[in-house]
Amino acid sequence: MPRKKRPEGTRAPNGASSIYFSEYDGKWHGRVTIGVKDSGKPDRRHVKRASEAEVIDEVRKLERARDDGKVRNPGRAWTVEKWLRHWVENIAAPTVxxxxxxxxxxxxxGYLIPGVGAHRLDKLRPEHLESLYRTLGTTKSRRGKNLRPATIHQAHRTIRTALSEAVRRNHITENPAKIARAPRIPEEEIIPFSQAEAAQILRACKDRHNGTRFVVALTLGLRKGEALGLQWRDIDLTKRTMNVRRSIQPVPWQHGCTSGTSTCGHRYAGHCPQRHSGGAIAQEVKSKAGRRTLGIPAQLVTALKAHRKAQEKQREETGDLWRDEGWVFTNYRGQVVHPRTDHNEWKELLKAAGVRDARLHDARHTAATMLLVLGVPSRAVMDVMGWSQIAMTTRYQHITSELTVSIADQVGGHYWPDEEEDGGSAAPVPA
Incomplete structure (x- = not known):
């Protein structure tokens, strides 16, 4: 059916779609106002077909997509690369x-733009991402090893976050990264220190510089950055309380030699003579749950007092080179301890204690498990450990051999209340 003509002397309202025949090319044309460009000018989409019916059909599709909010960002033909660059530099950078x-x-x-950057943003599919993850699984790192699953999973979480923002801004209608199957991260077997191992470590801490720092890790379960971020003003040895407020985080250095044509020739910014904006940086703890006040065991109070006396002696010996910044645990000049240095000291401590090799974070698992052994309620455990979700208790608390035997003894005491423990295997007598 031919389209009705508008009465003479009238015109279409601003923003209305238009359909017309062009004698110049012999085609039917349609124009639809979708929105507003970044410049503020109207964004008019153009379609061209051989017949009027085809143009009408395309115009109606654009109008429905516009009205349903399912049209791509007005005025922009986003590619994945263009969106990722815009997101990370303009949206993420000021806020994270x-x-x-x-x-x-x-x-x-490093991974997303080279792998899927050429796709149009609205044409990216979950299968494209899954193919990228498989490819990254066989990609060699700088050290010549395959990329770790955790690295690939980080790329997945990044693009999922970036595309969620694109959905929120109506650039795309759904997030393919939420559908794509992310690579599985193998769970590491975590074995908390036994009571005997913990005792060996605590003994080895007594004669070491900053040894009390690892006593704090085992007894209170502070994260690495939280322990290094403690200042003396956070600790009240009289009231036996400790406030966790900040965390020390390693921040990569930035090259300072790239102005003009001058470069230092070093590959890594940390080796640049004009490096800047890096090192061990103090930051506020990430979450509200992380800001917490802990009680200090009396034995740890004694250890902290001895540590402070040793620090005062070190300050006198160092003289003018000492930088008094108020840190509880410092290097030999009073400055904050770098997390990498802290890691190396932990490894040396384990060797000195004659204990198996383990991550420093395993001390936190040990502290959480200790609370389980002591029967501390889950809600209180959350407060002590700085967790925001109760589910974290299942991740950090483990059944130790001592607890296993204790449970067995309780079971035996229930069924054989009048018998002595002799290691026998008598069956319970039915009631």
Whole structure:
């Protein structure tokens, strides 16, 4: 059916769609106002077909997509690369922590843009991402080893976050990264220290510089950055309380030699003579749950007092080179301890204690498990450990051999209340 003509002397309202025949090319044309460009000018989409019916059909599709909010961002033909660059530099950069931004940029520029950047944003499919993850699984790192599953999973989380923002802004209608199957991260077997192992470590801490720092890790379960971020003003040895307020995080250095044509020639920014904006940086703890006040055991109070006396002696010996910044645990000049140095000291401590090799974070698992052994309620455990979800108790608390035997003894005491423990295997007598 031919389209009705508008009465003479009238015109279409602003923003209305238009359909017309062009004698210049012999085609039917349609124009639909979708929205407004970044410049503020109207964004008019153009379609061209051989017949009027085809143009009408395309115009109606555009109008429905516009009215349903299912049209791509007005005025922009986003590619995945263009969106990722815009997101990480203009949306993420001003709002996230520096270390988070470093991870985002590494994933965006190192893996995502080379892998799927050429796709149109609205044409990206879950299968494209899954193919990328498989490819990354066989990609060699700088050290010549395959990328770790955790690295690939970081790329997945990054693009999922970036595309969620694109959905929120109506650039795309759904997030394919939420559908794509992310690579599985193998769970590491975590074995908390036994009571005997913990005792060996605590003994080895007594004669070491900053040994009390690891006593704090085992007894209170502070994260690495939280322990290194303690200042004396956070601790009240009289009231036996400790406030956790900040965390020390390693931040990559930035090259300071890239102005003009001058470069230092070093590959890594940490080796640049003009390096800047890096090192061990104090930051506020990430979550509200992380800001907490802990009680200090009396034995730890004694250890902290001895540590402070040793620190005062070190300050006198160092003289003018000492930088008094108020840190509880410092290097030999009063400055904050770098997390990498802290890691090396932990490894040396384990060797000195004659204990198996383990991550420093396993001390936190040990502290959480100790609370389980002591029967502390889950809600209180959350407060002590700085967790925001109760589910974290199942991740950090483990059944130790001592607890296993204790449970067995309780079971035996229930069924054989009048018998002595002799290691026998008598069956319970039915009631």
């Amino acid at each position: 922590r520096r270390n988070t931004l470093v991870g985002y940029r590494a994933a965006v520029y």
